Amino acid sequence: MLGECLENVRNTVPLVHNITNYVTVNDVANVLLACGGSPIMSDEPEDVEDITSICGGLNINIGTLNQSSIKGMFLSGKKANELGHMVLLDPVGAGASALRTGTALKLMEEIRFTVIRGNISEIKTLALGSGTTKGVDADLSDAVTEDTLDTAIAFVKDFAKKTGAVIAVTGAIDLVSDSERCYVIRNGRPEMGKITGTGCQLSGMMTAFLVANPDELLEGAAAAVCTMGLAGEIAWDHMKPEDGNSTYRNRIIDAIYNMDRDTLDKGAKYEVR
Amino acid sequence: MLGECLENVRNTVPLVHNITNYVTVNDVANVLLACGGSPIMSDEPEDVEDITSICGGLNINIGTLNQSSIKGMFLSGKKANELGHMVLLDPVGAGASALRTGTALKLMEEIRFTVIRGNISEIKTLALGSGTTKGVDADLSDAVTEDTLDTAIAFVKDFAKKTGAVIAVTGAIDLVSDSERCYVIRNGRPEMGKITGTGCQLSGMMTAFLVANPDELLEGAAAAVCTMGLAGEIAWDHMKPEDGNSTYRNRIIDAIYNMDRDTLDKGAKYEVR
Amino acid sequence: MLGECLENVRNTVPLVHNITNYVTVNDVANVLLACGGSPIMSDEPEDVEDITSICGGLNINIGTLNQSSIKGMFLSGKKANELGHMVLLDPVGAGASALRTGTALKLMEEIRFTVIRGNISEIKTLALGSGTTKGVDADLSDAVTEDTLDTAIAFVKDFAKKTGAVIAVTGAIDLVSDSERCYVIRNGRPEMGKITGTGCQLSGMMTAFLVANPDELLEGAAAAVCTMGLAGEIAWDHMKPEDGNSTYRNRIIDAIYNMDRDTLDKGAKYEVR
Numbered sequence: 001m002l003g004e005c006l007e008n009v010r011n012t013v014p015l016v017h018n019i020t021n022y023v024t025v026n027d028v029a030n031v032l033l034a035c036g037g038s039p040i041m042s043d044e045p046e047d048v049e050d051i052t053s054i055c056g057g058l059n060i061n062i063g064t065l066n067q068s069s070i071k072g073m074f075l076s077g078k079k080a081n082e083l084g085h086m087v088l089l090d091p092v093g094a095g096a097s098a099l100r101t102g103t104a105l106k107l108m109e110e111i112r113f114t115v116i117r118g119n120i121s122e123i124k125t126l127a128l129g130s131g132t133t134k135g136v137d138a139d140l141s142d143a144v145t146e147d148t149l150d151t152a153i154a155f156v157k158d159f160a161k162k163t164g165a166v167i168a169v170t171g172a173i174d175l176v177s178d179s180e181r182c183y184v185i186r187n188g189r190p191e192m193g194k195i196t197g198t199g200c201q202l203s204g205m206m207t208a209f210l211v212a213n214p215d216e217l218l219e220g221a222a223a224a225v226c227t228m229g230l231a232g233e234i235a236w237d238h239m240k241p242e243d244g245n246s247t248y249r250n251r252i253i254d255a256i257y258n259m260d261r262d263t264l265d266k267g268a269k270y271e272v273r
Numbered sequence: 274m275l276g277e278c279l280e281n282v283r284n285t286v287p288l289v290h291n292i293t294n295y296v297t298v299n300d301v302a303n304v305l306l307a308c309g310g311s312p313i314m315s316d317e318p319e320d321v322e323d324i325t326s327i328c329g330g331l332n333i334n335i336g337t338l339n340q341s342s343i344k345g346m347f348l349s350g351k352k353a354n355e356l357g358h359m360v361l362l363d364p365v366g367a368g369a370s371a372l373r374t375g376t377a378l379k380l381m382e383e384i385r386f387t388v389i390r391g392n393i394s395e396i397k398t399l400a401l402g403s404g405t406t407k408g409v410d411a412d413l414s415d416a417v418t419e420d421t422l423d424t425a426i427a428f429v430k431d432f433a434k435k436t437g438a439v440i441a442v443t444g445a446i447d448l449v450s451d452s453e454r455c456y457v458i459r460n461g462r463p464e465m466g467k468i469t470g471t472g473c474q475l476s477g478m479m480t481a482f483l484v485a486n487p488d489e490l491l492e493g494a495a496a497a498v499c500t501m502g503l504a505g506e507i508a509w510d511h512m513k514p515e516d517g518n519s520t521y522r523n524r525i526i527d528a529i530y531n532m533d534r535d536t537l538d539k540g541a542k543y544e545v546r
Numbered sequence: 547m548l549g550e551c552l553e554n555v556r557n558t559v560p561l562v563h564n565i566t567n568y569v570t571v572n573d574v575a576n577v578l579l580a581c582g583g584s585p586i587m588s589d590e591p592e593d594v595e596d597i598t599s600i601c602g603g604l605n606i607n608i609g610t611l612n613q614s615s616i617k618g619m620f621l622s623g624k625k626a627n628e629l630g631h632m633v634l635l636d637p638v639g640a641g642a643s644a645l646r647t648g649t650a651l652k653l654m655e656e657i658r659f660t661v662i663r664g665n666i667s668e669i670k671t672l673a674l675g676s677g678t679t680k681g682v683d684a685d686l687s688d689a690v691t692e693d694t695l696d697t698a699i700a701f702v703k704d705f706a707k708k709t710g711a712v713i714a715v716t717g718a719i720d721l722v723s724d725s726e727r728c729y730v731i732r733n734g735r736p737e738m739g740k741i742t743g744t745g746c747q748l749s750g751m752m753t754a755f756l757v758a759n760p761d762e763l764l765e766g767a768a769a770a771v772c773t774m775g776l777a778g779e780i781a782w783d784h785m786k787p788e789d790g791n792s793t794y795r796n797r798i799i800d801a802i803y804n805m806d807r808d809t810l811d812k813g814a815k816y817e818v819r
Contacts, residue, residue, distance in 0.1 A: 097596030244803025257517025530790025
C-alpha cells in the first residue's frame with residue numbers, strides 16, 4: 001500500500017513549488033529529486049503565482065521567512081487553492097517568535113492546507129494559538145512517548161478535524177491523521193535529529209507524495225514519513241566509525257534515491273489507530 | 274587545447290562574482306573552488322558594483338530572483354560591461370514565469386553577455402521572446418537529439434549571431450557556439466539530472482574559464498562543459514550500489530577538483546561543426 | 547583544558563542564533579549540530595529580537611548582507627547586548643566593498659562583541675577603518691607567517707585591547723587573543739581553503755563554545771579554533787585519491803561530530819604568548 005504511493009511519485013514526477021528557508025533548501029531539492037519528484041523554488045511575490053500554476057503542489061515552510069516571502073506565501077497559497085493544488089504547511093519555529101506564530105496562524109485562516117506537518121511543539125502552538133517553542137526543535141516536555149501516546153493521538157485527530165487538514169506530527173514516534181484514522185509510525189533513528197532540516201526535507205517530499213496520490217492523501221502522507229524514517233535506518237547501516245552527521249545526511253538522501261516499493265512495504269513500521 | 278583552458282584557470286585563480294539562487298549557491302561556490310577559481314557572492318544593490326569591480330567575471334543566474342537581486346543584476350552587469358569583464362547569463366526558469374522571462378530579456382537588452390548558458394527550453398524562450406518551460410528542466414519536446422541535431426546547431430549559431438554572445442545549450446547533447454563554429458559535446462550522464470543545480474554549477478565554473486581564457490572564449494566555454502560532463506562520468510565510476518544522488522553530487526565536485534589537463538584532453542568527447 | 551570547553555558544549559547544547567550568508571548557512575547549521583550546539587537562523591527585522599531572546603548566543607556574519615538583514619543585525623545585536631548574551635562578529639569581505647566595511651564598523655560602534663573573528667585582511671580593515679580585501683580570502687601580503695608572527699601577535703593584542711573583544715584571526719597560523727594573552731594555534735591544513743565557508747562554520751561553532759564557557763571566553767574561542775583545525779587534519783587522513791573538496795567538507799563536519807575531549811586535548815597544537 002505505502003510502497004504503491006512511492007511508485008506513484010516515481011511514475012508521475014510531480015513538480016513541487018517550494019517556498020522554503022535558505023538553510024536547508026538544497027537538501028529539500030535533492031530529496032525531491034531522490035524520491036522521483038521535481039523541485040522548483042520561488043518566493044518573490046511577483047513570481048510565485050506563475051510558478052505555482054505550473055506545479056502540482058506547493059510546500060510552504062516558514063523558516064527564515066521575511067516580509068517579501070510572507071507575501072509570496074499568501075499569494076501562492078491562494079492561487080494553489082484556486083487551482084485545487086495540494087498545499088502543505090511546515091510551521092518551522094511556530095511558538096519561537098511572534099512573527100512565526102502569527103504568520104502560521106494567518107496562513108491557516110486564509111489558505112486551506114492539505115497537510116500541516118511539524119514537530120509536536122509547533123503543532124501544539126498552532127492548536128493553542130501561542131507557544132513556547134525553544135528554537136526549531138520540539139520541547140522535551142511535549143514529546144510523544146509510549147506513555148503519552150493515547151493523548152497525543154486524540155489531540156492530533158481533534159486538530160485534523162478542526163482544520164480539515166491531514167496533520168503530521170513527527171518525532172521519535174510519528175503521528176499522521178485525517179481525524180478518523182491515525183498512522184502511528186516507528187521508523188527512523190534519533191541521530192536524524194543531528195542533521196539540520198530532515199523535517200524540511202520530509203515536507204518537500206511529502207508534497208510530492210500528495211500530488212501523486214490525490215485519492216489517498218492520508219496514505220500518501222504516511223508513506224512519505226515512512227520513507228524518510230526507513231531511509232534513516234538504511235543509511236545508518238552504511239555508516240562507518242569515522243562518519244558523522246554530514247555523511248549521514250548524504251546517505252539518507254541516497255537511501256531515498258534507492259528506495260523501491262518492496263523495500264518500503266517491508267520496512268515500514270506502523271499501526272493504524 | 275581544452276585541457277590548456279583548465280590549466281589557465283588553475284594558474285590564474287579567477288575571482289568570480291555570482292548573483293545566483295539560494296538553492297544551489299553552496300555547490301556553485303565549491304565547484305568554483307574545485308576548478309581553481311575563487312567565488313564571491315553578493316546581490317545587494319548597494320554592494321554589487323564594488324564586488325564586481327574586484328572580480329574578473331560576473332555570473333548572473335535568475336533562479337530565486339527577487340526585486341532587490343534583480344536591481345543588483347542590472348547594476349553589476351552594467352559595471353562589468355564598463356570594466357570589460359566577462360559576464361554570463363543563466364536564465365533559470367525563463368519561460369516558466371513572466372517575471373523570469375521578462376527579466377532575462379531585459380538583461381539581454383541592457384547588458385552585453387559574453388555567454389548565455391541554459392537548457393534548450395530556456396534558450397528557445399529567449400530567442401522567441403516567450404516560452405512554456407515546465408519548471409527548471411527542459412521540455413522533452415525541445416530536447417536536442419541526434420534526429421534534431423542539425424536544426425539545433427543552426428538555431429544555436431543563429432542565436433549566437435543575433436546576440437553576439439557565445440551560446441551554450443546543455444542537455445544530453447551539449448552545443449556551444451559563437452555563430453561560426455559549434456562544439457557538439459557528448460560528455461556527461463543522464464543521472465546528472467537527478468542532482469539539483471548541475472547547470473548552475475556549470476555556469477559558475479564557465480565564468481572562471483572565460484576569465485582565464487579571454488582570447489579563446491568559445492574554447493573556454495566548451496572546456497567548462499566538457500569538464501562538467503567528464504566529471505559526471507568519472508564520478509559515476511566511483512559510485513557504489515548504496516550511493517544515490519547526494520553522494521553523486523559530492524563525487525562530481527571531487528572529480529572536478531582532481532581534473533587535470535591530460536584527463537580532460539583524453540576524456541573530452543566533442544566534434545566541431 | 548580545551549577539551550573541557552568542548553565537553554561543556556556537548557553537555558549544555560547551546561542554542562545559537564545565526565544571521566549568516568546564504569552561501570554556507572547549511573554547513574554552519576550542521577557544524578553547530580556536530581559540535582553539540584543547536585542552530586536557529588533568522589534575519590527578518592521583525593523576527594530577530596524574539597529569536598535572539600530564546601538563544602544563548604548570536605553569530606553575525608556579513609556575507610551576502612542586504613538592507614533587510616543589516617537591520618536585523620543591529621536589532622538582534624542590541625537585544626543580545628541587553629540580555630548579556632554572547633555576540634560574535636564575522637566581517638566577511640570587510641575591505642572588499644564600502645557597504646561591508648561600513649556595516650562592520652558601524653556594528654562595532656553600536657554593539658559590544660564578545661569575539662570578532664575573521665581572516666587577517668578583514669581584521670586589518672576593521673583596525674584601520676578601510677582596506678583592500680580581495681574578495682573573501684586574505685591577501686597574501688597580509689598573511690601571518692613565522693616571520694611576521696611577533697608583529698601580528700602585537701597587532702591582535704592591541705586590537706583586542708581597543709575593542710574589548712576577543713580577537714580571532716584565522717589562517718595558516720591562527721591567533722586568538724584577549725589583549726593579555728594570545729593563543730598561537732598551528733592546527734589545520736591548507737586544503738581547507740579549497741572548501742567554501744570553513745571560516746563561517748568556525749564562527750557558528752565558536753559562538754556555541756562561548757555560550758558554553760562564559761567564564762573562559764579566551765579558552766572557549768581557542769578551543770573552537772583547535773577543534774576546526776584538528777577536524778581538518780583528521781578528515782584529511784580519511785581522504786582517498788578520488789576524493790576532493792566536497793568530500794573533504796563532509797569529512798570535516800563528521801570529524802567534529804566525532805571529536806571528544808581526549809582527542810582535542812591530545813591533538814590541539816598551540817602555545818600561549
